Amino acid sequence: MGLIVDNFAGGGGASVGIEQAMGRPIDIAINHDPEATAMHMVNHPKTRHYTEDVWEIDPVKVCGGQPVDLAWFSPDCKHFSKAKGGKPKSKKIRGLAWVAIRWAVMVRPSVIILENVEEFKTWGPLDDDGNIIDGRKGETFHSFVEQLKNLGYKVDYQELVACDFGAPTTRKRFFLVARSDGKEIIWPKKTHGPGLKPYKTAASIINWNLPCPSIFDTTEDIKEKYGIRAVRPLAQNTMNRIARGLKKFVMDNPKPYIVDGKHTPFMTAIGQTGFTADRSYGCNEPIRTIVSKAEQCLIMPTLIQYHTETQKDEVRGQNIDEPIMTIDSNPRYGLVTAFIQKYFGGGYTGAGSKMDDPLGTVTAVDHNSLCLAYLIKYYGQGIGQPANNPMGTITSKERFGLVTVHGIDYCIVDIGMRMLTPRELFNAQGFPPDYIIDHDINGKKLSKSTQVARCGNAVPPAFSRALVMANCNNKVVGVAV
Known part of the structure; x- marks a missing residue:
């Protein structure tokens, strides 16, 4: 031998x-x-x-x-x-x-x-x-x-x-x-x-039990709520990338990714220069290349069901640019959507990527984050339904932040973001x-x-x-x- x-x-x-x-x-x-x-x-x-x-x-x-x-x-x-x-x-x-x-x-x-x-x-x-x-x-x-x-x-x-x-x-x-x-x-x-066998996806390596703090909270708020440190406020370029990913993977996506009936995250990345292509992606894709710095981020927008209060279909709740209401475990917070945001800097204009594809290449610098969008139902002419149904198509109504799930409207009330952990990145590389x-x-x-x-x-x-x-x-x- x-x-x-x-x-x-x-x-x-x-x-x-x-x-x-x-x-x-x-x-x-x-x-x-x-x-x-x-x-x-x-x-x-x-x-x-x-x-x-x-x-x-x-x-x-x-x-x-x-x-x-x-x-x-x-x-x-x-x-x-x-x-x-x-x-x-x-x-x-x-x-x-x-x-x-x-x-x-x-x-x-x-x-x-x-x-x-x-x-x-x-x-x-x-x-x-x-x-x-x-x-x-x-x-x-x-x-x-x-x-x-x-x-x-x-x-x-x-x-x-x-x-x-x-x-x-x-x-x-x-x-x-x-x-x-x-x-x-x-x-x-x-x-x-x-x-052949289906691809293993970005969603499969995410620990969904970890907190994903709001992008609108301060560093102090996040420390008080979760006992963890997070950089806030985010840079304007980062916010722009999150917005692009949110539009692509939540609002304009007929089949956003939902985990356990709650999450439809997307992924994005930060940092590395020299890239101008779309660097965000959904959690239903394989994760992109992992480098040697922390780049991968998870973005989680919060969608809350609309409750019609007037003949003009105004909403009970708040605008996205107002202080965010507390998101708790009440069943009214029906769906959480997600994607991966990747931070490469240098004028990057991509939207990220989906969660049901593999993650991109993992690098030696942390550039990846998870973005979550939280949704609450909107009660208009439709009939309410369980929050663990799959995410449906996007309505053509001209209302920013509105997403339709099987004919029921949801609005975005919060967006969370966190970097992927080293364990998640090792999982993405396929380590035991x-x-x-x-x-x-x-x-x-x-x-x-x-x-x-x-x-x-x-x-x-x-x-x-x-x-x-x-x-x-x-x-x-x-x-x-």
């Missing part, structure tokens, strides 16, 4: 998937960051860990003469990623992938798998200012592939999307597989999507729910920003599980998950 080695192991995402596929722990994990290694150690205690620069590791020495079945490589991707924009690149960081050639020469793993962003294929030389030379894009990448082939490896590469393999995120990644054992390279078949993220092997507590960074830099385990099961099934010794 040969060794399994995870280079650039980080907090352990690739290792989780490999272990699920192989039915046994990985043997060696290598990472330069002590904090990342400490998180890896607490979750993978049977693995031998090296907190060192990958170039300082001697593959022959650490492997002790044993054969290597699998060597996994996830070199730093940010100096290839389009998310970095036009900033100068680092030749040193972009050259980290060459360590795979070092392993191929010195210990000749049977299978090599390399993961990176899709732009990895454009790997080429830089000018003296650290900028990509346009006419030479892909030159270094092709040299890298040719070197593997010259060493006797079969080489192939593709791009895969995590939600196609059971993770609730749309994270897209480039994968290169190289084999020296004479066997064919196999690309895993999709398990989720149209005609019991994966330890809040402390390391030494018992040291990890800050939320550190947890999010570990998550955003992680490989969704669904990727490594699918690839390893397809290409290393003859090496499985336990029961693959």
